[in-house]
Amino acid sequence: MGREEDLVTLVRDRLRLHQGTASRRLAGALTDLAQTGAIAPGTRLPSERDLAQAVGLSRGTVAAAFNALCEEGLCERRHGSGTYVLGVPTFGGLLQGGAVLADLSTSVVPDPSHLTVPPLDAAALMRAPSGHGYDAMGDSRLRAVLAALDAGPHREILVTSGAQQGIDLAARVLLRPGDRVLAGDPAYGGALSVFRRAGALAVPVDLADPDAVRDALARHRPAAVYALPVDNPTGRVADLRHVAELAAAADVPLVEDRTLAPVVFDGRTPPAPLALAHPHGTVTVGSLSKVLWGGLRVGWLTAPEPLLARLLEAKLDADLATSAVSQRLAADLLDGDPVPAWLAELARRRDHFTAALSARLPSWTWSRPQGGLSVWARLPGADTDRFAAVAREQGVAVAPGSLFSPDGRHRDRLRLSFALPPALLDQAVAALARAWEQTGHRAPHPDGR
Structure with a gap:
């Protein structure tokens, strides 16, 4: 069985796991396969006619699915050559993007500086009941x-x-x-x-x-x-x-x-x-x-x-x-019971971060987090998969909303961690405002002008 036949078999298996219109089901199946690595970036998809015949759908349905994937930035059409899979955002990819000024994409304690580390006894640390x-x-x-x-x-x-x-x-x-x-x-x-x-x-x-x-x-x-x-x-x-x-x-x-x-x-x-x-x-x-x-x-x-x-x-x-x-x-x-002090500090960082967002990016909206380490922000009129790439160019890593949806929705949302120190959060918000302007939106000047 050739590579294209293997791909068709995988698509058939995945189609039955999705709901919605036939084109949406096909787009979801192809997205799944790209996110799991079954379709590598740069892979040429079968032609619309061949894929339609192989999976029992109309050519128009396949064309609609390919169009949707291209609009979402997951594929691209190359004139005279076909439709190709691009790099698809994955959750694990958040940890592989390289160094940035501020990483707001990972919702974890960013460093252990809030901890009081006890005197370390290496021999005791390496002692275990089993030996x-x-x-x-x-x-x-x-x-x-x-x-x-x-x-x-x-x-x-x-x-x-x-x-x-x-x-x-x-x-x-x-x-x-x-x-x-x-x-x-x-x-x-x-x-x-x-x-x-x-x-x-x-x-x-x-x-x-x-x-x-x-x-x-x-x-x-x-x-x-x-x-x-x-x-x-x-x-x-x-x-x-x-x-x-x-x-x-x-x-x-x-x-x-x-x-x-x-x-x-x-x-x-x-x-x-x-x-x-x-x-x-x-x-x-x-x-x-x-x-x-x-x-x-x-x-x-x-x-x-x-x-x-x-x-x-x-x-x-x-x-x-x-x-x-x-x-x-x-x-x-x-x-040492470090949790209460860390939660108090984290609440302060949450309030600092949301105040900075309100001042620099007032068109963004969110609900005040009751817990956790992140803000779930809505960016009006934005495709956050694409905005995430622009933000990284400005030195800030963010997590696009599509990574948090079972079917790829929330493409106008970002998850933004507020666990970093306040000075770094300020720099991150300023960089996000620059990225927002770069994508054609107007952010107010810091002094209100």
Whole structure:
């Protein structure tokens, strides 16, 4: 089978996972394949006629899909040659773009400067119960701290290499190619990427609406539901107990991402674990990247038996164990209780950043984040995939909204982290204002003129 025949087979398989008009389904299938690397940048797509015949669609439908992909900047037509795939934005690509003046694209603690590092005893850090450091469940001291911190009804903690690995392990255990996962829209792009690579389709649903969740569970019969009580990217804090109750009634597993659960502002209480309402089918995922430092790569998950045993098997297949040194250092850092002071500082940075945005970019709109580390901003009349490229030329990395949508929407949105120090945030906002003007929009002068 040739490369073009392979591509046609992949397109056929993907078409059935998408909804909407035939052209939108085809565009979504091609976008999926580009984002997962099945179609490399620079690949020439089959001709409209050949692809139409191969997948059983009209030539006009294929032309409409190609036009949509070209308008979205995902493909380009070359006169006399055909339609080619360009570089497609991916969530993992946010970490591969090279150095910039200010990185507002990654929603993590940007550096460990807020931490008081205890005197380090290298010998103690490198001591592990097993001796060799391959403690599959994780360091016992850290696991006890995490269990008391935010574990819900399941006290057995499996330490992971960040929440991203926890989501990936849940996908490996719960999902098969062709499965559907209910997710909010927008939703954390890293999770959407994991589901896509597992061959599953993330189905957008308003998780705040019980009727919408009930209807989606009945209509799509999903293999799992993915929920974030403190939402990434919007920063909303929501009571999603009804999601857990409805998933439990439908006997559908729930993946609760509590990575941002400790990061709430203005006197709010972190939402209770959803496993309290769905104790027999919830995988709870957490991380220390939002309160300590992303570079530690320490996260965790918990679940009821025998689900936890299956997750442990997947963890062993993936990397055998999380770094023993990182775990011991994390436990030492948590002893100092650095979270309250960091949350107070983060709230100040949020207010500083949003004030700067209001002054320099008043046409942009957003809701004040109740939690998390980022602003979900709307840019009127903009294509943020393209704006992100212009902003990077000005020295600022931003995350376009399409990365946070199961079906590529929110192309007028940006996720902007406010975790950087205030002086750097000011420079970033000034650079964003320059990029806004460069794309044909007028930003006011700093002194109001």
